[in-house]
Amino acid sequence: MKLTDIYWHLRSDIAKIEKELEVTIDAKHPILKKASSHLLKAGGKRIRPVFVLLAAKFGEYDIEKIKQVAVPLELIHMASLVHDDVIDDADLRRGKKTIKSKWDNRVAMYTGDFIFARAIEMATNCDKPEVHQILSDAMVEMCIGEVEQIRDQYNWNQNFRIYLRRIKRKTALLIAVSCRLGALAAGAPRNVQLSLYRYGYNVGMAFQITDDILDFIATEKELGKPAGSDLQQGNVTLPALYSMKQNQELSAYILTMINSENSEKVVMSEIIEMIKESGGVDYSFEISDRYLNKAFKELEKLPDIPAKDSFYQIAKYIGTRKY
Template identity: 35%
Template sequence: MFSYALGGFALRRFRKCEAVLELSPNLDKNSNKSQLNASLTPLMDIVADDLKDTNQIILDRMHSDVELIPVLARHLIAAGGKRLRPVLTLGAAKLCGYEGDRAKKLAACVEFIHTATLLHDDVVDESDLRRGNETANAVWGNQASVLVGDFLFSRSFQLMVEDGSLEVLRVLSNASAVIAEGEVLQLMNVGDINVTEESYFEVIAAKTAALFAAATRVGAVVANRPENEVDALEEFGMNLGIAFQLIDDALDYSAEQQSLGKTIGDDFREGKVTMPVLLAYRAGDEEEKAFWTRVIEQEQNDGDLDEAMRLIEKHQTIRGTFDTALKYGDMAKANLGLFADGPEKAALISAVDFAIERAY
């Protein structure tokens, strides 16, 4: 079974990437935009009926006699998004031939965990916008956002218990703990230009990819599939989640960010060292390194974001980040090699391309 334990696993997996691709001759190591077939539509179509039921479960379980709780939770859930994580749970279950109801509740559980982490993250990051809408903490304040996030975590654990599987409880509760570890590790890394590539990958594997991995694993668990298939789907989710976060980090320095309803440079202003900055710092001369040290560790002045983006463009680190995401995407596709070709497998592969092509 794949281990969520922190300790360099994400970076080690990347260093094994070329070997993995050599074992997968049908994958082109020189993937580019023309080779991507990016759409969630095939996967959304396959899980449409189940997702409708999952959405109803989400609405039902958001209910509380404390009026602010459903109002605040609905504000975030209704703000948009593709429901990618619960869709992956439902898609993984479909790939494994499962047609029951358990996957629907567990998909709702995954969405509650994700939504709770968003509420907490926006408080920690002091964010005012998410997908072009005001964040819950901007509207109702930090205290309400944190407490409603706690409520949604509690709802997720109620759904786990109702499922009755200790394996499901173990997978999802473990993922919840690892997400929190990842967020704390990221907080520790803020304002430190000497963050290592290994530490960076630990953060994104924990804070983002762990939930992707748990979402796809439980889809196989409910289908009672053999352990090698369960592990393969977990690996698929982990690699997809890492690719997804790499693209998010690239978009923070891209004009595409504005089309997503976010401001450019949020990570920069918060002193977060992500892949585009890591690569730019590594490639920079002494003057450029001094610039990065000042803006990450000391102070930022007017015009510093423009200079940061100039250096990122100079060293093509958005392209470098995207290329790394492509490699993780190719590994995710390779993880599906155990499964027979069919519409479910093709839809999951298309979802990988969708997660990456957001960079264009």
């Protein structure tokens, strides 16, 4: 089964979630309404709702109950992207103008806050108290991750542990929670919930590492933003981090170029090529594969139902995706 087949089988429920997202972000204030709608129309893989839906297949599947978890999780993700774009001073996301670029930083921050609030509001419809605790704990961790990303911006001496902890909070945690809450909302056994959580965590780590790799090897058209933009914004990801540890000459060159007054004019192609030659991309793929193998092992513990194979295919896709 291919990824497109998974989406096809879930298309009816994904459509319901998409409609619910539209309704939930509707705002009386015209600017909030336009900004939120602009973000929603920019699209996205909706991978977190898909994780929720598949995880719910391990319990009593009821889309009306499951969407009370799936929609808030996607809204939390969307809101975090709006704030990310302000922090990163990003003008483009998925090839379209960001809210902060189309309006300004203040509108972007308030739009992100508004979407967060809508997420919490909808989550109150879920009658399982544990859902709220898990969701709030995840949001706290995500906020810490955002602050740490700001702190570590242009920190060229950070170690691998700092990077891995940051991407856990930035990406892996919400995917892990999506898997667990889908199972929890459907009343799946606790051991299944925890296996799905660990699966989601490992897939989430691999997902973000692959994202960071693509920033160096994908085209601007595929990325929807210039290649190497993370590094230019001072966000040190695994390919660059490994290469700079291995190659002091490269490290010195990057520091000189990124910190120069003409940093906006830096031709990233040369730096990207040096990172590839220093083994940063290959090493990062290796680490991503390690996380994926851990995810596959968690799947072995789960009951043999079609959703299990779907989870396997999603993990496989993450390891080979090009954008």
